């Protein structure tokens with residue numbers, strides 16, 4: 001259960017929850033990101049995210065990466081792609097990045113299963129909450145925001161009771 005004494009001192013912070021693909025980043029080559037070199041950040045993303053972070057928001061990445069289950073990329077390739085994505089920020093804004101590599105219709109074991117971490121399920125949000133709690137931070141979900149570009153993002157936000165803002169609106173593009 002961790003260090004109770006440490007936990008007596010804690011902070012409560014809202015979170016800015018960000019989808020990755022089509023929200024903060026896109027592929028320079030084709031529709032889908034399949035290798036680290038494909039990754040590009042949309043213009044203005046870093047500034048906008050830091051605006052929130054400087055105002056006391058935690059920043060979470062919440063990304064479905066079912067391409068691993070389908071065999072379009074390996075888990076190692078995803079890790080390299082994630083490092084590349086974070087490296088494109090002059091200052092890393094992320095408190096935690098949660099990702100789901102599983103998809104029930106995939107063909108690659110052990111990723112071809114239903115996962116409660118996969119949006120529109122709320123598991124990745126819960127994973128962020130746990131990661132923060134272990135660092136003495138309680139997430140204020142009532143004041144948190146989910147930004148994404150697809151119906152599963154909006155549905156995930158709805159199930160978690162979070163305000164949803166479409167990426168194009170949030171990033172003013």
Ligand SMILES: [Mg+2]
Pocket residue numbers: 019020021022023148149150
């Ligand atoms: Mg997306």
